[in-house]
Amino acid sequence: MKILVCISHVPDTTSKIKFTSDGHSLDKDGVQFVINPYDEFGLTKALQLKEEHGGVVSVITFGDSDVEQTLRKALAIGADDAYRLDGVPNDGIQTSQELAFFIKENEFDLIICGQESIDYNGGIVPGALAANLNLPFINACIGLEINDNVANTVRETDGGKETASANLPIIIAGKKGLVEEKELRIPNMRGIMTARSKTLKVIELSGAKSLSESISFSAPPEKKAVKIISSENIEELVRLLNEESKVI
Amino acid sequence: MVIIYAETWNKKFKKTTFEAVNYGARCSKEIGTEAIAVVFGECDSHLADLGNHGADRIIHIQGIEQFEPFSFATVLSDIAKEFNGKLIIVNGTANGKSLIGVMSSLLSSSAISNVTELPVNYEPINVHRSAFSSKGIEKCSSKSNCTILGIVPNSIGIISLEDIESIIEVRNIISKGKTIFGESQNESGNVPLPEAERVVSAGRGMKGPENWGIITELAEVLNAGTACSKPVSDIGWRPHSEHVGQTGIQINPQLYIAIGISGAIQHLAGVSRSKTIVVINNDPEAPFFKAADYGIIGDAFDVVPRLTEAIKSFQK
Numbered sequence: 001m002k003i004l005v006c007i008s009h010v011p012d013t014t015s016k017i018k019f020t021s022d023g024h025s026l027d028k029d030g031v032q033f034v035i036n037p038y039d040e041f042g043l044t045k046a047l048q049l050k051e052e053h054g055g056v057v058s059v060i061t062f063g064d065s066d067v068e069q070t071l072r073k074a075l076a077i078g079a080d081d082a083y084r085l086d087g088v089p090n091d092g093i094q095t096s097q098e099l100a101f102f103i104k105e106n107e108f109d110l111i112i113c114g115q116e117s118i119d120y121n122g123g124i125v126p127g128a129l130a131a132n133l134n135l136p137f138i139n140a141c142i143g144l145e146i147n148d149n150v151a152n153t154v155r156e157t158d159g160g161k162e163t164a165s166a167n168l169p170i171i172i173a174g175k176k177g178l179v180e181e182k183e184l185r186i187p188n189m190r191g192i193m194t195a196r197s198k199t200l201k202v203i204e205l206s207g208a209k210s211l212s213e214s215i216s217f218s219a220p221p222e223k224k225a226v227k228i229i230s231s232e233n234i235e236e237l238v239r240l241l242n243e244e245s246k247v248i
Numbered sequence: 249m250v251i252i253y254a255e256t257w258n259k260k261f262k263k264t265t266f267e268a269v270n271y272g273a274r275c276s277k278e279i280g281t282e283a284i285a286v287v288f289g290e291c292d293s294h295l296a297d298l299g300n301h302g303a304d305r306i307i308h309i310q311g312i313e314q315f316e317p318f319s320f321a322t323v324l325s326d327i328a329k330e331f332n333g334k335l336i337i338v339n340g341t342a343n344g345k346s347l348i349g350v351m352s353s354l355l356s357s358s359a360i361s362n363v364t365e366l367p368v369n370y371e372p373i374n375v376h377r378s379a380f381s382s383k384g385i386e387k388c389s390s391k392s393n394c395t396i397l398g399i400v401p402n403s404i405g406i407i408s409l410e411d412i413e414s415i416i417e418v419r420n421i422i423s424k425g426k427t428i429f430g431e432s433q434n435e436s437g438n439v440p441l442p443e444a445e446r447v448v449s450a451g452r453g454m455k456g457p458e459n460w461g462i463i464t465e466l467a468e469v470l471n472a473g474t475a476c477s478k479p480v481s482d483i484g485w486r487p488h489s490e491h492v493g494q495t496g497i498q499i500n501p502q503l504y505i506a507i508g509i510s511g512a513i514q515h516l517a518g519v520s521r522s523k524t525i526v527v528i529n530n531d532p533e534a535p536f537f538k539a540a541d542y543g544i545i546g547d548a549f550d551v552v553p554r555l556t557e558a559i560k561s562f563q564k
């Protein structure tokens with residue numbers, strides 16, 4: 001089975017987010033970048049499926065040379081080969097089209113994305129990719145099993161879940177549940193050593209255009225200082241929630 | 249035209265569906281056009297209720313009962329093409345999030361998700377959205393003729409518009425799905441989290457799943473959804489679907505009550521947009537207090553039951 005894991009390269013979850021003084025972009029100074037947490041679940045799932053069914057796990061990121069450290073990490077975790085689409089993505093549509101262009105030329109049985117990138121929180125790429133490739137799509141996928149040529153999946157709904165199945169090839173957008181937190185794989189020494197000899201191929205873009213653009217970024221408004229209420233005076237909290245915040 | 253996906257759940261409109269319709273209607277007034285709400289499958293709610301929130305026309309699709317991203321996205325996209333859709337409005341629910349990318353590709357239209365306000369401009373569409381897990385606000389501009397907006401449930405609210413006697417049109421359409429969906433099941437409380445106006449949430453400070461009774465009781469008197477921190481769902485004290493935060497569900501209720509949660513940056517990323525935040529924690533140094541509107545320093549096992557009682561007496 002040929003599996004492709006689409007990985008976005010995002011600020012670590014503990015990062016303090018600041019923007020450049022012109023407000024045009026993220027200030028990357030001092031920010032650590034990691035594999036998008038949703039994609040980490042997908043990568044581990046791909047490796048498990050390979051162990052079960054045999055095959056190859058490839059990883060791909062659309063980004064400039066900075067993202068290679070993230071791809072190397074994915075190789076160290078166990079992916080067999082890596083691809084970098086050489087450019088800077090501007091929006092989800094452009095990203096999905098570039099990924100689709102690559103996938104059409106390389107054919108995969110299973111394409112695993114994350115439910116969203118934790119940087120821009122777009123949640124656009126996987127569905128757009130599925131429509132572009134005309135493949136079945138399961139968003140917020142929290143369970144996946146492959147039997148013969150059929151993917152049996154579980155999708156998260158608002159406050160519940162439902163099952164869905166489709167023939168391969170299929171695109172899923174995964175999240176925690178696809179594998180459990182404790183199953184997540186991390187690079188070990190051997191992995192880091194062998195990652196160096198694995199291929200990381202740089203691919204030229206096909207020239208897809210973005211359809212939206214960022215104009216500016218700003219920080220959210222600051223909260224006012226907290227009002228501490230004595231635990232002996234809970235009625236006061238109820239009064240404030242009613243009269244001041246008007247939420248009850 | 250402005251096209252709105254009028255989502256149903258168990259054959260009824262979701263509460264947030266009215267917000268999406270209202271949003272779409274307000275946009276259509278700004279542009280000087282009409283709002284079309286699209287309803288799929290059998291519906292026990294009154295279609296006319298959508299008119300009361302501003303829909304000029306309601307298209308009721310029969311023949312497609314169950315949600316499937318391709319069949320829904322294809323119908324909505326075809327309607328957008330037929331009526332020269334300028335804006336398509338979809339809620340950021342589980343279904344909505346499955347549709348927005350698919351539609352953007354079917355229509356070659358820009359898709360802007362996580363929208364928290366009405367557009368700032370309409371020519372081109374410029375709109376604010378939440379990014380970096382609520383740590384930033386992005387102003388985004390659409391470059392395509394038609395723009396799909398995914399709005400964050402509860403972030404915009406509903407204003408009353410003139411009641412409209414909407415035109416109701418029924419269409420029969422054969423499904424074009426690619427996946428076969430099975431039964432769905434609900435696992436959390438009565439109020440689905442993404443649309444809950446009030447949320448009661450608890451963390452590792454609760455010590456064990458057997459202690460959640462006081463949390464669900466408080467949630468019940470407030471008609472609130474229940475949520476939890478990530479470690480709590482990781483250890484299996486609560487279902488995954490209750491996990492809020494950067495890697496869980498992102499919510500923005502009117503009221504968020506955090507009990508025995510330290511307030512790690514990843515937790516705050518999913519809840520900091522809540523309008524009012526109450527923190528109950530026995531550690532005065534807990535970082536969550538810095539992000540709170542009101543704080544009570546105390547033992548959850550003592551404070552929470554008394555808070556529940558106080559709210560009950562207030563409600564009488």
Ligand SMILES: Cc1cc2nc3c(=O)[nH]c(=O)nc-3n(C[C@H](O)[C@H](O)[C@H](O)COP(=O)(O)OP(=O)(O)OC[C@H]3O[C@@H](n4cnc5c(N)ncnc54)[C@H](O)[C@@H]3O)c2cc1C
Pocket residue numbers: 013037450451452453454476477478479480491492493494495496507508509510511512513514515518528529530531534546547548549
């Ligand atoms: C990649 C990554 C992603 C993450 N994503 C998320 C996420 O999406 N959501 C999330 O929640 N976390 C996330 N985390 C985890 C996060 O960093 C914290 O570890 C987690 O939020 C802590 O959970 P907690 O507050 O329940 O537990 P703790 O940090 O253990 O805090 C328990 C709190 O309870 C208080 N307490 C104890 N006893 C009582 C009592 N009797 N009465 C009142 N208060 C009491 C304590 O003072 C303490 O503040 C993520 C971490 C990583 C690395």
Ligand SMILES: Nc1ncnc2c1ncn2[C@@H]1O[C@H](COP(=O)(O)O)[C@@H](O)[C@H]1O
Pocket residue numbers: 005006007008009036038039060061062063089092095112113114115116117118120121122123124125126
């Ligand atoms: N630049 C990228 N390169 C590769 N995959 C991406 C990229 N951006 C997004 N993806 C994939 O699409 C998912 C959702 O991203 P997004 O639509 O940007 O929120 C991610 O979890 C990745 O799997």
